[in-house]
Amino acid sequence: MLCDYATVADGKLYISGGGWSVTNAQVPASAVAAKFEVPWTQANQPIRIAFRLIDADGAPVLLSGPQGPLPVGAEAVLEVSRPLGVPAGTPIDAPMAFGVPPLSLAAGRRFSWVLEVDGETREDWTLTFTTRPAGEHP
Numbered sequence: 001m002l003c004d005y006a007t008v009a010d011g012k013l014y015i016s017g018g019g020w021s022v023t024n025a026q027v028p029a030s031a032v033a034a035k036f037e038v039p040w041t042q043a044n045q046p047i048r049i050a051f052r053l054i055d056a057d058g059a060p061v062l063l064s065g066p067q068g069p070l071p072v073g074a075e076a077v078l079e080v081s082r083p084l085g086v087p088a089g090t091p092i093d094a095p096m097a098f099g100v101p102p103l104s105l106a107a108g109r110r111f112s113w114v115l116e117v118d119g120e121t122r123e124d125w126t127l128t129f130t131t132r133p134a135g136e137h138p
Contacts, residue, residue, distance in 0.1 A: 004028075005029075022129065
C-alpha cells in the first residue's frame with residue numbers, strides 16, 4: 001500500500017494516509033507498506049525483498065547521487081521464525097514498511113513500485129500511481 005507514513009511496531013503495521021494513487025510531481029515523503037505471509041516451510045530462511053520504482057515504460061527511475069544516477073528503491077532481507085504455540089503449517093505474518101524520501105518526478109505520468117521476492121516478481125505485486133499534470137493541484 002502507498003501511504004503518507006508507515007511503521008512496524010510489536011509485529012503490527014501502523015499506516016497513516018494510506019491508499020493513495022494520485023500525487024503531485026513533487027512527491028512528499030511517503031512510504032510503501034506491505035504485509036507478507038511467509039509459508040511455514042520458509043521460516044528460518046532468508047528471503048530477499050526489493051522494491052523498485054519504474055516509469056510507465058518499465059525503465060528504472062533514477063536520481064542523481066554523488067557517484068552518478070542511482071535507481072530508486074529499497075532492499076531488505078526478511079527472515080521469520082516459527083512462533084511458539086502456533087500450529088504447524090500456519091503462515092507467519094511479516095509486516096514491512098519502507099520510508100521514501102521526497103521525490104521529484106515527471107508531471108502527468110504513471111509510475112509503479114515493483115516488488116521482487118528472491119528475484120521474482122508478478123504483475124499483482126505492483127503499486128501504481130500517477131503524478132498530476134503540471135499546474136494541477138488537488
